Amino acid sequence: MPDNLPDVPASGSPAVTAATEVYAIHGADPEVLAYAMAKYSRSALTLRESLKEISAQRAEQFLNTFYFQYGHRSIADLAHVAFAVERLSLLAAIALVDEPRWDGQERSTRYQDFRKSGYYTPRLDDSAKAELYRSTITHLFDSYQAVGEGMLQELKQHTPRPSTMDEAAYTRTLRARAFDMARYLLPLATNTSLGQITNARTLEQQIARLLGSEYGEIRELGERLREAASGSAWNPTGDTREVKVAPTLVKYTAPSNFAAQSKLALTEAARSLMGDAPIAAMPAESPNVELIVTPPGERLSLEIDLATSLLYPHTHYRYAQLREAVRSLPEQRILELVSLGTVHRGRHDELPRAFAAANGLRFDILMDVGGFRDMHRHRRCVQLLQDYTSAHGFDTPDFPGQPPVSGSAVAAVFAEGMESAMHAYARLGGATVPDTVATASAEGSKLQAHSAAAVPVPEFRANGSLGMTWGKPLASPADGLDFPTDPKPTTVAANPDAAYVLPLATRCRSLFAMDFAQAVYISELRSTPAGHWSYRNVAWQMFQAVQRQYPGLAEHFRIRDPHEPVDLLQR
Known part of the structure; x- marks a missing residue:
């Protein structure tokens, strides 16, 4: 009998328990570990003993019986799986992490330069739209770089380097502040990477939800996540033993x-x-x-x-x-x-x-x-x-206590980037909605920039020029860019992929x-x-x-x- 087990008590006598024992577990396949923990409800064995007697085949048989036939989905809560999801768009990343029971970490747009990350290109129905999409994304990335560099110089002029701070740390700190503003121009097509750790129940729901998306990229992401969960895991230690992820628990996932x-x-x-x-x-x-x-x-x-x-x-x-x-x-x-x-x-x-x-x-x-x-x-x-x-307009990165983009040397760059993105969204078939505020004129909705601080607020004129007013957020659309409106509030885009050109400044x-x-x-x-x-x-x-x-x-x-x-x- 193992040392950690108490002696069998005499008939009618209470068990004499040993001290509470806590130990970590490493190296067990997620499904095998879930089965072993589930056996606590049906067996007096310790987890060590359960893991020693369980094979992957027995775990699969058990899960097929209790998980799928009897609906014991809480068993899947015990199987946690780590995934790396790399080179997906920001739009797809938002959809991926939209789970109440989700844990993970994504690349930060505040601390990393996204110029080299690349971007996702959906399947567009004609060459003219494909070229418009490419040129718009390229323009936004160029604007992102120009605004980032321009605002770094503005910040350096605004905030001198203390004598106690070296130049590298000074530039690094202010560059992060510049990224805070430049990131407003990153389109939703921008590639990112993330890691997630979820239990198998959440994973199953996540895959089903992704497979039912209106976006092709997100449906493909669901398929790849299911394939990764059904296959072998990458082992950083170089161990030759094949580690199965959660093939049984995700094999019946289907679009929702x-x-x-x-x-x-x-x-x-x-x-x-x-x-x-x-x-x-x-x-x-x-x-x-x-x-x-x-x-x-x-x-x-x-x-x-x-x-x-x-x-x-x-x-x-x-x-x-x-x-x-x-x-x-x-x-x-x-x-x-x-x-x-x-x-x-x-x-x-x-x-x-x-x-x-x-x-x-x-x-x-x-x-x-x-x-x-x-x-x-x-x-x-x-x-x-x-x-x-695009119905709600967009924000301008004007923050209290630091140089505003709308009053900087790169204000026109920001304005032109946003203008090109919003026009491309409409031309690519993005959703149109009624006037954006109740006081809008009968002519249709106007694109409006917003600023939460009492700083210069840009107004984009119909002729493409940029004007400035000093104040708080505008309460109604100013003279701006005209966009086509629909007599009814269409909530699903005729072409949902048009959303990829919307920058992060866009309001949601x-x-x-x-x-x-x-x-x-x-x-x-x-x-x-x-x-x-x-x-x-x-x-x-x-x-x-x-x-x-x-x-x-x-x-x-x-x-x-x-x-x-x-x-x-x-x-």
């Missing part, structure tokens, strides 16, 4: 027909509900964040929230605007909308994420895609993402639902001086929204106003 069918039904329902209503502007006092508050004593509040949350990812409307439209419907119609979220659900399909978003503190957030990618990493909340579009909308503790955590973490201005600004507005609605709870936030001056040489 439930998600695809639901999207079509909910998109049509949203179109029918909203008609050609323009997208309302965000509140003037909080242009990036809106806290959703349920009216006190409202009848059917949960049903209204569920219906709104189901429709939200398939529109470009504010949550509050969409909710008001749902609220005006008869009760039976509201319940019919809720049923659209489950009507196509299969036996093993989980409820849509929207069913978990109708509670807690809910923040409707409108921000640049680059900053959103940082916010997207938070897992202790429910996130509903809307599709990419998402709903974050969380408990109070997570709201405090995000607000505190994302408002620190070392962070990027974009999400520091959003974190501050989240705090302010809670403070206005629940003033007695504001004291629990340890937060710093992002408008206060910061030391640009501290990271």
